[in-house]
Amino acid sequence: STLLIELLQTLCHLPKQGQILDLGCHHGFFLKEFQEHFPQWTLWGYEPEYRPSDYRVQFLPDSHFYTGKIHSIPQKFDLITLIQVFEHIEHPDQLLQEIKALLNQETLILVNVPNMSTNPFELVVADHDFHYSLHTLLSMLNRWGFEVLTLTQHHIPKELSAICCLSDIPLSP
Numbered sequence: 200s201t202l203l204i205e206l207l208q209t210l211c212h213l214p215k216q217g218q219i220l221d222l223g224c225h226h227g228f229f230l231k232e233f234q235e236h237f238p239q240w241t242l243w244g245y246e247p248e249y250r251p252s253d254y255r256v257q258f259l260p261d262s263h264f265y266t267g268k269i270h271s272i273p274q275k276f277d278l279i280t281l282i283q284v285f286e287h288i289e290h291p292d293q294l295l296q297e298i299k300a301l302l303n304q305e306t307l308i309l310v311n312v313p314n315m316s317t318n319p320f321e322l323v324v325a326d327h328d329f330h331y332s333l334h335t336l337l338s339m340l341n342r343w344g345f346e347v348l349t350l351t352q353h354h355i356p357k358e359l360s361a362i363c364c365l366s367d368i369p370l371s372p
Contacts, residue, residue, distance in 0.1 A: 200229045202354060204233060206309075206349075206360055207309065208236065210362060213277075213307075215237075215239055218240070218276045218278075219233060219242055219276060219279070219280065221244050221282070222245045222298070223245070224244035224264075225250060226254045230242045230259060231258055234258060240278075243276065245265040269294070269300075270297055272301055274301070275301055277306060278308075279298060279301060280308075280309045280311075281310045281311070283312065291339060296343065299365070307363070308364065309360070310363070311358055311359070311361075312331045314359045316332045317356075336359050345363040346364055347363045348364060349362040
């Protein structure tokens, strides 16, 4: 979490206040740490199914925690994070299409996944539906109309981190 927040602070000029949605937040560890660095931001979390968490409810009320279908989330966000999520998604292209409804033109998206190129063990992790290299992650994000502002495999060992936004050029997959 600390290294991802450092990446955001170094490469992005996040405003003093905003709305962050952490897709796949579970206990909310990233959100809690984000709040320590950006105390005026409003935190929102999402899981496809409700998972109780005594830790999460200490700082994220249920009214700020979404479950169910992504298209039922009624608002837009300034920052959306998907940390260690895409490798677990059976249809990552569908997820990228669905989150577009949550974006405005200035929304930043932070994607973090294991790097199969530097960690071949990833290929045998049973609950990982997809495996990513720099090329495959960049290709998927570009195919769905996202402009990749930063893509690095050096900031966190054995992981890929991308910061992207909607492309000005409308693309159809």
